[in-house]
Every structure is written in structure tokens, then in C-alpha cells.
Amino acid sequence: MEKIEDFLTERAREGLLRRLRPATARKGGKIYFGQKEYVDLSSNDYLGLSSHPKMVEAAREAAEAYGVGASASRLLSGDLEICHRLEERIAKFKGKEAALVFNSGYQANVGALSALYGEGDCIFSDKLNHASIVDGLMLSGAKFFRFRHNDMEHLGSVLLKERAGFKNALIITETIFSMDGDRPDLKSLISLKDRFGCALMVDEAHATGIFGKNGSGVAEEEGLADRVDLIMGTFGKALGSFGAYIAASGPMVEYMVNKCRSFIYSTALPPAVIACNIAAIELIKEEPFRRVELLNKAEYFRRILKEKGFEIKGASQIVPVIVGENRVAVKIAEALQAKGYWALPIRPPTVPKGEARLRFSLVFDHDIPTLERLADDIAKIRGKKTGSISVY
Template sequence: MISPHSSYPIHVNENWIQPHLNQAAANNLTRTATPYPQTGGIIQANGKRILNFSGNDYLNLAHHPHLIDRARTALEQYGTGATASRLVSGTLPLHEELENRLAQNKAYPTALLYGSGYLTSLGTIPHLVNRHDLIFADRLIHACMIDGAQLARAQLIRFQHNDPTDLHRRLQQHPANGHKRLILVESLYSMDGDLAPLPEITQLAAEHNAMLMVDEAHATGIFGPHGAGRVHQLNLSSQTTLTMGTLSKAYGGYGGYIACSPLLRDYLIQTSRSFIYTTAPPPAQLAAALAALDLLQQTPNLGTQLLQRAHQFRQHLQQAGLNTLQSESQIIPIIIGDNQRALSIANALKKQDILVSAIRPPTVPEGTARLRISLTLAHTEADLDRAATALINACTP
């Protein structure tokens, strides 16, 4: 690895880079990738027990013996990779089995796997709409959906966060006029931890004959029967064109998928570039995801347990006067506002062996820098009490 302070020459066509880095540093927006010796909600390092509230292993499955055993078996049977794209020779029985299981779990007829949640958005949105069409997107949708919308080159219309009235107004202002319209929302928002008003949004989609795509990345495994997500929990699968999700959060692995109609699946197999032109997801990850689905089938209350812990933890913070927005989930933001103060608090907590993420623009809007707390089932009641006390002391003037 080349050190930032090495004598490696700067090429003349790279002179534009340093001013951007300097500006980010001046605004306290420099990002770094810090290596840690382990993953999960608890990190054991140098004799210390570090509480990690910055990851997404919500159900503590990434190190579960059942997932590891299934992944190991798949490695021994199929090798380390799929070795080809799905439409060449990369489709394994595991791909089809996992797609069937995901579809069943989500209450859809079919599902289609992608390499990641990000690739799922990039591979679906540009093939649902094009430059003649319209996209109506919640202002706080994830970057992968924004990038998918930009690739589609459709007219992008943003509506106020979780505001069906504003969405209704914008749908009225921008009629279809013979073109397609697509609504993009998350069922659980990753930076605010709040829940979308899905019944109202699905009703508007039906009234205006618009397609609806719901990102369930952070709700899957936590909400709904056997962790199926909020769309299934609210019996809205038949009213939602497609849902997308990831295998990298509650499922403890890696990969992405959509659940949809057979017609849409067939269409995307013919058109979706991030499905067609890339190697298929590796067998070990498929097997691990199948094991996670088995565990959710056998112990369907895992998500409920996590939400109960999150409710108590959030109440503790709120009673101390901390601003947790409208969080109703395992994701709990603490609004700080100033970028430097958010970084300083996160660094102070790190010295106490508590890892939290300082989230700053452009991930969140200007002036809303925050600490983002992600609870997992690895965190005990004593861990949560310790963390709450430390957070309150650090965030209270």
C-alpha cells in the first residue's frame, strides 16, 4: 500500500484531486477506512471488549455456527466462486433455491439475485423507466436508488420525507401523459431509523397508476413474519411492484435481490446490465443466506427482541433530552448538527471502547451531522446501559 506521504509522483492529469481533498478536510468531511480485527456487534481486540454500534449485523448472524457450516459445505462442494455470469454457466442450484426462498418469504411469486444491494438498484431502476418517464423519490432515499435514477435519465422529482400529501401533490402536478411513473421509497430509512407510511404510499401509487419500488434493506429480518419486512407485514406485496433488499445486514452475508412478478423478472433477465454482465454471486454467500432464512423460520421472534431492546434504549436517550428524530427501529440517530462536534464525540466514545459512526454530509443533509447507533442482538442489556450512559455524558453540554 502506498503511504499518503510517500514520494510517489503526482501525474499532471491528477492535479485537480488535491484541492478537493483539501476542501473536504477544511469542512471536517474527510473519510477514512479503519481496519478492525473482527466484525459484529462485539469486537475482541488487545484484551478489550469493544461495543460496535456502527455495523449492520442486526441479528448477530454473521458468526452464527449454522451459517458458517452451510457456507463451508458450499465451499467444499462448489468452490470459492460461481466462475461465470448467470446467463453463461454461473447459475447453480443454490441460486435458484435462494431466489425461491426469498420470494416465498417476501410473499411474491419470484425473486432475482444480484451481486449487492447497490447493484440491485443500478440494475433495476434504469430498466423500469427511461428518459421519457418520471421518478418520484423520497428526499432521504439511499444513494444507490439516486444513482439508479440518474442512470435511468428520467425526470427526478423529490418529495418531502415520509409525506404522502406532498407526494400526492407532485403526482398531480406531473401527470403521466402516456409515460411511466415510478415511486421510490425505503420502508425503514437507514440514517433516520424511521418508517415509511407504506399504506398511504401504496394507495397513491394505485390511484395514479404508478409503479412502486420499496427498499427493504434495513427492515428485512427485523419486521414482519419471519423477518419478511414491512411490505409483507402490512399485506402490501400485491400492491407494490417490487421490493429490493440485501443479504448483508440482518442476514449476515453479502448480496442483493428483488422480489417481483414473473413478468418483471423475465424482463430484467433480458435487460438488466448489472445482472447480465457480471459473475454470479458466490456459492458460500448463497448457502449462508439460506441458513439465515432457516434460522428466521425456526426463531421468528428475533426481530421483535431487537426492536424491544431498541425501544428501551431509545427511551433512555430521549429522557436525557437527546434528539433521536422519529426513529422506531434498531437504527437510532442522535442529532449533533456540527460536523466537528460529531467527530469529536465519536472519537471520545472510541477511547471508551464504544464504536459509533459520525454521519456527515453528503450522506445526511447539511446541519444534521449525527451519531448513528445500530443495535444488534450481540449487545446485552448491560452493554446497552453502558453505551447509553456514555452517549448521554458525551452529548450533553
């Protein structure tokens, strides 16, 4: 108990204590706390699909047809035929032979990494990879090496030094990084994997539904899906629903069905969620204007922020404005909240020290006048073009 109290006191003293904030509603790029309305700049519902009428209808129909819960894990009696239909759609969407649905992206990464790799193997992971990947590395028992973010030269040198000492090897990266909104050099990753005899896994959580002609992700956009061994993606972000998957070869999927503990020992997704996931893949195909408009708006927002002298990272719907010090990020976020924007400060350890930021997550429903007003407000709060924090 003493340990818990010490932890909470310490966190509160540093201003780092996290608290839950129950929203009363969330729709159309807005979020409500009590009666107060905010522009929601922290959601991953990038395309606004979570409240799309076709999604709501799919959920209702499936709940009526199958009931609300799946009742068991898929290896018992929870394996519904619609889940197989979903997996066939995912495999086609991702350009792979097969796919396996997981209950969340966290479970997919932790489960796959720990099932596929173990003692005697090694994993090379980008330093900014998501916590679910890091936890998967630790649980796997494989030796892991974290290379500098998107630094292919560094990865090459670590591979040269370490690869030969291990049996199986994996390189793993996100394709759109959640905190920086940037992407890796996928072509170079593929030549390194070929040269050093590794497999390559990509996490397309923030790319699926947004990038590529068919909205499948960065691997599709770059024409490299068939060169990537495992493609992970989620349904909880641009696809507006819940759950995740890994698309890979048939034998790889069959192996995971038999070995992956997060898949085996968990109740299957509710049928309504599975039906929504199928509907979401259809909507990505039917309504490409959502991703096109979103990326255009994001590009415009980046441009006007840069013109105002801000340091912006990446090139996607995730727009991180780097402010450096933690307290500056906190102050700007508080001032923005007072003006009706739900934007949160992101601080270490989530991002590297000295790179505290405001992370603006744009969604289809944000309109241009709102983004222009937001850019003006950030500039006013921050102390305009100088980037100085003297306004405080």
C-alpha cells in the same frame, strides 16, 4: 493530478477526509482494532447471523460441493441450481411470484431502475432514499422528482403536477430509512400509486429479517406485500451474508434477466454465499427471538435516551441521536470511541444540513447493561439533560 490533490487537501482541511480502518476481528457485537475492543455500534449485522454456526457450516459445505467461485455470469455458465432454490425461497418469503438475485443491493437498485425505466418515464423518489437508488434514477434517463421525506402531501402535489406528462411512472421508497430509522406511510403510498397509475418499489434493506411476523419486512408486517410491485432486499445486513434480490411478478423478473446490465455483466455470487443466504432465510424462520429481543432492546434504548433529553428519530433498530452541528457529532463520537464504543458521526451530505448525528445501529448481541452504560456515557459527554454543548 492537481484536481486530486486539491480535493484531498480541501477534505482534510474541513476534517471530512474519509479513511479506511482495518479491523482485526469482529464478532458478538464487538469490533477490534489491534488489541483494543470496542462495542460495535456501526454494523448492520442486526441479528448476529454473520457468525452463526449454521451459516459457517452452509458456506463450508457449498465451497466443498461447488468450489469457491461461480466462474461466470449467470447467463453463461455461472447459473447454479442452488441460486434458483434461493430465488424460490425469497419469492415465498416476500409473498411475490418470483425473485432475482443480484450481487449487491447497490447493483440491484442501479440495475433494476435503469432497466425498467427510461426516457419518457418518470420516477418519484423520497428525498432520503439511499445513494444506490439515486444513482439508479440518474442512470435510467427517466425524469425524476424527489419528494420531501415521508411527506405524502408533498408527493401527492408533485404527482398531480407532473405525472400526466410521462408514460410509465414509479414511486420508490425505503421501508426503514437507513439514517433515520423511520418508515413511510405505506398505505398512503399505495393509494397514491393507484390514483396516479404508478408502480411502487420498496427497498427493504434495513427491514428484512427484523419486521413482520415472518421477519420478511415492513410490507409483510403491514399486510401489503401483494400491493407493492417490486420489493428489493439485501442479504448483507440482518441476514448476515452478502448479495441482494428483487421480488416481483414473473414477467418483471424475466424482463430484468434480459435487460438488467448489472445482472447480465457480472460474475454470479459465490456458491458459499448463496448457501449462506438460504441458511439465513431458514434462521429467520427458526430463531424469531433474535428480532423480537433486538426490537425490545432498541425500544428501551430509545426510551432511556429520550428521558435524558435527547432528540431521537425513528422507531427501529437504527437509533439516530440528532446533535445538529457537525463538530458536535464529531466530538461526541471521538469521546465515545475513547470510552470503547465504535460509533461514528454522520454528517451532511449523508444527512440534511443541521442534522448531524450519532447513528447507533443496535444488534442482537448488545446487552441491556451495555446500552444503559452507553446512554449514561453519551449524556455525560453531551452535558446532560440540557442538550447544551458547553462541555466543550
